[in-house]
Structures are given as structure tokens and as C-alpha cells.
Amino acid sequence: MSRIGRQTIKIERPVYIRESAAIVGVKEGEGPLRDSFDVVLTDDTLGESTWEKSESKLQKKAVFTALDKAGLAQKDIDYVLAGDLLNQCIGAHYCMRDMDIPFLGLYGACSTMTESLSIGAMLIGGGFADNVLCATSSHFCTAEKQFRTPLEYGGQRPPAAQWTVTGSGCAALSSEKGIAMITHVTSGKVIDKGISDLTNMGAAMAPAAIDTLIAHFKETGQKPSDYDLILTGDLGHIGSDILIDLMGREGYNLRNIHNDCGKMIFDGEKQDTHAGGSGCGCCASVLCGHIMGEFKKGNLNKILVMATGALMNPMIVQQGESIPCIAHAVTIEREAQ
Amino acid sequence: MKHEMTNKEYGEYVKKKTPNSTILKNCVKAFLIGGLICAIGEGFITLYKAIGLDEESAATFESITMIFLGALLTGLDIYPKIAKHAGAGTVVPITGFANSVVSPALEAKTEGMVLGTGAKIFTIAGPVILYGALASWVAGLIYWVTSMI
Amino acid sequence: MDTVIEFVKAFVVGGLICVIGQILIDKTQLTPARILVTFVVSGVVLQFFGIYEPLVSFAGAGATVPLTGFGYNLCKGAYRAVAEKGLLGVFTGGLTAAAGGVCAAIVFGFLVAVVFRSKSKT
Numbered sequence: 045m046s047r048i049g050r051q052t053i054k055i056e057r058p059v060y061i062r063e064s065a066a067i068v069g070v071k072e073g074e075g076p077l078r079d080s081f082d083v084v085l086t087d088d089t090l091g092e093s094t095w096e097k098s099e100s101k102l103q104k105k106a107v108f109t110a111l112d113k114a115g116l117a118q119k120d121i122d123y124v125l126a127g128d129l130l131n132q133c134i135g136a137h138y139c140m141r142d143m144d145i146p147f148l149g150l151y152g153a154c155s156t157m158t159e160s161l162s163i164g165a166m167l168i169g170g171g172f173a174d175n176v177l178c179a180t181s182s183h184f185c186t187a188e189k190q191f192r193t194p195l196e197y198g199g200q201r202p203p204a205a206q207w208t209v210t211g212s213g214c215a216a217l218s219s220e221k222g223i224a225m226i227t228h229v230t231s232g233k234v235i236d237k238g239i240s241d242l243t244n245m246g247a248a249m250a251p252a253a254i255d256t257l258i259a260h261f262k263e264t265g266q267k268p269s270d271y272d273l274i275l276t277g278d279l280g281h282i283g284s285d286i287l288i289d290l291m292g293r294e295g296y297n298l299r300n301i302h303n304d305c306g307k308m309i310f311d312g313e314k315q316d317t318h319a320g321g322s323g324c325g326c327c328a329s330v331l332c333g334h335i336m337g338e339f340k341k342g343n344l345n346k347i348l349v350m351a352t353g354a355l356m357n358p359m360i361v362q363q364g365e366s367i368p369c370i371a372h373a374v375t376i377e378r379e380a381q
Numbered sequence: 382m383k384h385e386m387t388n389k390e391y392g393e394y395v396k397k398k399t400p401n402s403t404i405l406k407n408c409v410k411a412f413l414i415g416g417l418i419c420a421i422g423e424g425f426i427t428l429y430k431a432i433g434l435d436e437e438s439a440a441t442f443e444s445i446t447m448i449f450l451g452a453l454l455t456g457l458d459i460y461p462k463i464a465k466h467a468g469a470g471t472v473v474p475i476t477g478f479a480n481s482v483v484s485p486a487l488e489a490k491t492e493g494m495v496l497g498t499g500a501k502i503f504t505i506a507g508p509v510i511l512y513g514a515l516a517s518w519v520a521g522l523i524y525w526v527t528s529m530i
Numbered sequence: 531m532d533t534v535i536e537f538v539k540a541f542v543v544g545g546l547i548c549v550i551g552q553i554l555i556d557k558t559q560l561t562p563a564r565i566l567v568t569f570v571v572s573g574v575v576l577q578f579f580g581i582y583e584p585l586v587s588f589a590g591a592g593a594t595v596p597l598t599g600f601g602y603n604l605c606k607g608a609y610r611a612v613a614e615k616g617l618l619g620v621f622t623g624g625l626t627a628a629a630g631g632v633c634a635a636i637v638f639g640f641l642v643a644v645v646f647r648s649k650s651k652t
Contacts, residue, residue, distance in 0.1 A: 415551075452641075
């Protein structure tokens with residue numbers, strides 16, 4: 045493993061995504077990617093009495109499905125890296141109390157999926173582990189409750205609002221062969237361009253995405269056309285437009301190469317999701333479901349996936365603060381490029 | 382970055398990039414649904430007067446009925462579906478006040494009837510009662526002081 | 531015919547008050563909670579200056595059903611109580627007038643919370 049820049053490392057010991065699993069809720073299962081998920085729920089409660097328990101169970105389902113698909117048992121796993129959006133990461137913590145695996149909890153808001161992949165790749169790449177699970181989840185109902193208004197409250201969502209994905213993804217990283225390899229990790233810095241509108245997260249997060257993306261290109265010497273796909277987590281329609289526009293001004297043409305999990309998971313017209321999907325589970329389920337599926341089919345060879353997160357809570361925004369954001373990127377490649 | 386923007390420049394750039402609400406369409410929907418809710422209220426007043434209630438009792442019973450309907454439609458998950466289209470048309474009428482009381486009470490039930498429902502029931506409507514009561518206290522005080530002179 | 535006109539007046543005036551709220555939602559950064567507070571206080575202030583009463587006589591439920599009507603009711607109650615009881619009325623008038631509505635919201639709010647369960651949204 046070697047550091048090739050201020051923010052980027054090249055993983056030299058091979059790190060594979062051995063298998064992955066994606067579980068989504070009812071609405072996500074009605075979207076364009078419905079066939080790529082391992083499980084589509086028929087009931088967003090998962091039979092639990094509280095939404096928080098539902099989210100934990102969702103994440104557990106994703107972890108167990110990934111273990112099954114990878115043919116691994118809990119004892120084979122050296123670390124599980126997981127997080128979610130809830131206070132004190134209770135989604136992940138109450139999932140992991142039923143597990144028998146050393147656990148490191150992460151909070152990167154909606155960037156947690158790529159944060160976990162980054163650290164997982166470092167652990168295996170650095171020789172500290174052979175098998176690592178990376179999991180995150182989000183649930184519409186827990187997120188609304190914590191960040192917005194009660195579920196039954198009647199209000200109108202502004203056009204820039206995004207819809208929190210009910211979903212979870214888990215990737216089983218391994219030093220042994222798998223679907224694709226993680227070759228580079230670019231870790232983001234916390235960037236705040238003064239946006240304080242909680243209903244326009246895409247615009248708040250886009251500058252962090254731009255910062256990490258430019259660092260990645262500079263430090264790896266790659267250009268956008270070296271990738272089949274540059275995939276962001278949940279910038280949504282507005283954040284994606286800003287990303288493409290401002291990256292263009294910096295001399296990087298992302299048009300036709302960029303896509304965003306938040307744009308892909310819902311049909312904005314039919315599903316009334318305004319600026320698109322959001323939440324940890326958005327990037328997690330699209331990456332662990334659809335994207336890994338495309339790698340398996342041979343439709344993708346090299347991608348950069350970068351999830352973005354808004355590192356605030358409603359209280360501090362009410363206190364007048366703006367929204368600090370972050371983006372973490374990992375390069376995923378098919379073997380023997 | 383070559384073209385680094387200041388926070389202020391970025392804020393203005395974002396404003397340009399963010400689509401505006403379709404205000405005309407929203408206003409038409411708010412007008413129609415808000416108006417309809419008021420007309421239903423008028424219907425109850427007419428009804429209660431017809432069965433012999435005086436003006437004031439009829440008006441109060443009408444408020445109580447509208448609050449009941451707003452609460453029930455919230456419990457049945459119908460009110461938020463109408464509100465998605467109606468916007469202020471369902472926020473401003475007294476049924477919206479009922480919705481703002483019921484929705485946190487309902488959601489917080491999982492945290493118990495006292496610390497959940499009990500503590501959260503006025504998280505949205507509380508400010509309305511606080512500032513409404515405060516304003517009427519000030520108005521009453523001014524009226525009392527001026528009536529003394 | 532008169533009844534029909536009453537309904538039309540209630541519909542139009544109530545609808546227009548909602549339109550003011552919609553413009554505030556779309557054109558300002560005001561959250562619905564702030565708009566509700568603005569409406570209630572506006573009702574009190576308008577009644578304080580004697581403007582809201584004529585609107586109520588004209589539009590009936592069109593003026594009382596929107597939250598400005600709640601403010602109107604609070605203010606009217608305070609006035610009446612002050613006239614009857616003096617300083618004591620300053621404290622009892624507003625909430626006494628609003629008691630029916632507030633108690634209904636508490637009772638029905640509680641009952642709905644007991645009976646129903648919050649549902650996922652699609």
C-alpha cells in the first residue's frame with residue numbers, strides 16, 4: 045500500500061469485493077433498478093414494532109445475505125465496518141449486538157458506504173485483515189423522524205428535496221478473488237460552502253464532491269475518460285448538475301460519464317421523488333446491487349464511486365450554522381487491467 | 382481549484398441552479414382545497430344552527446368537528462396525501478392545526494405514552510399556542526390599560 | 531340562494547387566506563411552523579385593530595377556519611373577559627375562548643395516537 049498524494053492511496057495488496065448484497069424497501073422496489081436488488085421488502089416495518097428496529101433488521105438482513113452469497117461465516121470475518129444516519133448510529137449498533145465480529149462504527153452521513161469501503165480496503169491492503177464486511181443502511185421513516193417532520197405531518201416537499209432511501213447494502217471485502225478490486229482510495233476533507241438549506245442537500249454536498257474528485261484526478265494522474273462511470277452517492281439531480289457544471293469549469297468533462305445513485309434508484313416523474321434519492325442506503329443499495337451486478341455481467345471495467353455526506357444535524361442548523369459536507373472516493377476495477 | 386467561488390458566490394449560483402416551486406399551480410391548489418375545507422366548515426355551522434344552537438356554540442362545535450376530522454384523516458394517513466398537493470390549503474385551516482398535533486403524537490407513541498406522545502404532542506403546534514396566547518394577553522392588557530384611562 | 535352565497539363567500543375568502551400562506555411557503559424561507567405562528571399572531575393583531583370581525587361577519591367559516599380565525603378568537607375572548615372581569619380577564623380571556631379547540635385537539639390527538647400507528651410513505 046502506498047500513499048500517492050495528500051488524500052489518495054494506491055492499494056497494492058489486492059483487495060477484492062468478493063460479494064455484495066442489497067436490500068431495499070417497497071418504494072425502491074418499484075423503481076427502475078428493482079431487478080438488481082437481492083431482496084425487495086413487501087413491508088417496510090420488517091415486522092418490527094419501531095422504525096429504528098426495522099432499520100437494524102434491514103441492515104442485518106443485508107449483512108447475512110452478503111455472508112451467504114460470499115460463502116463465509118461470521119468467524120471468517122476479521123472486521124465489520126458499519127454505520128447509518130441515526131443518532132449514535134443505533135441502526136448499526138443494534139444490528140451488531142447480535143453479531144460475533146469485531147466492529148468499528150462509522151459515521152459519514154450519506155458518505156458512509158464509501159468511507160467503509162475505504163477503511164476496509166486499507167485494513168486488507170495493509171495486511172491487518174483478510175475479510176472485512178462494509179455495511180450501511182438508511183430508512184425513510186427513521187430519517188424523517190430524526191431530520192424532518194413526523195411521517196403523518198401534512199406538508200409539501202420543495203422541488204430540491206430528496207427522498208431518503210429505505211435500503212441497506214453490504215460488501216464483503218476479501219484478500220481472495222472476487223467480482224472486482226478496490227485499487228485506489230481518496231479520502232475527502234470537510235468542505236462547507238455556506239449552504240444552510242436543509243431541503244437542498246445536493247447543492248450543499250456538491251462542493252465536497254468536487255474537492256475530492258479534483259484531488260483524485262490530480263493525485264492519481266487519471267482523467268474522467270479513464271473511467272466507465274463516475275458514480276456519486278446521493279447528489280440527486282440538482283447536486284449532479286452543479287457537479288458536472290463546476291467540474292467542467294475546472295477542465296474535467298464528466299458529461300456522459302457521470303451518474304448518481306440518487307438519480308438512478310427512483311423514477312422522479314412517476315415516483316414523485318423531486319431531486320432524487322438520498323441516505324446511506326442509496327449508494328449502498330445501488331452499488332451493492334446494480335453496480336456490482338454490472339461488473340459481474342462484464343458491462344463495467346473501471347469505475348470511481350464517491351458517496352457524499354452532509355455532516356450536520358437539524359439542531360445546529362437551527363442555531364444558524366451552515367452544512368459541512370464530505371465525499372470519499374474509491375476506484376473499483378475488474379482484475380488484470 | 383482554479384475557479385474557487387466565495388460562499389456568497391456559491392449561494393447565488395445555487396439559487397440559479399435550484400428550480401423554483403411552481404407557485405401558480407400551488408396557489409390554485411391551495412385556493413381550491415383550502416376553500417373547500419372552509420366551505421365544509423360553513424356547512425357544519427349551518428347544520429348546527431339548524432338544529433338550534435346559537436351562533437357561538439355552533440361556531441365552537443364546528444371547530445371541534447373540523448379538528449376531529451383533521452385528526453381522523455391524519456390517523457388514516459389520508460391528510461398527508463391531500464397535503465402533498467394542497468400545501469398551505471391544508472396547513473392553514475384548523476384541520477392543519479389538528480394534523481400538526483396528531484402527527485408527532487402518533488409517531489412518538491413508540492417512545493411511550495408519557496415521554497413519547499405526551500412530551501411530543503405539541504412539538505409543532507406548541508409555538509402556535511404560545512404565540513397566540515401571548516399575543517392575545519398583550520392585546521387584552523392594552524385593552525385593559527386603555528379602558529382604565 | 532342565500533345559503534349558497536354564504537358557502538361561496540366562505541370558499542373564496544378561506545381559499546384566498548390559504549393562497550397567502552402558499553405564497554409565503556414558496557417565496558420565503560419560512561417553514562410551515564413559522565407560517566402558522568405568523569397566521570395566529572396576525573389574527574390577533576387584525577382583531578386588535580378591529581379588522582377581522584367584519585371579515586368574519588362577511589365570510590363566516592371562510593374567516594374562522596383558517597388559523598387567523600384562531601387568533602381572532604383568542605383576541606375577541608381577551609377583550610370580552612377584560613370588559614367583564616378587568617385585569618383577571620387579561621389572563622383568562624384568550625385561552626378560555628380557545629379552550630374548545632385546544633381541548634378537542636388534545637383529546638382527538640391523543641385518541642388517534644392510541645388507535646393508529648404511523649405508516650411508511652411511498
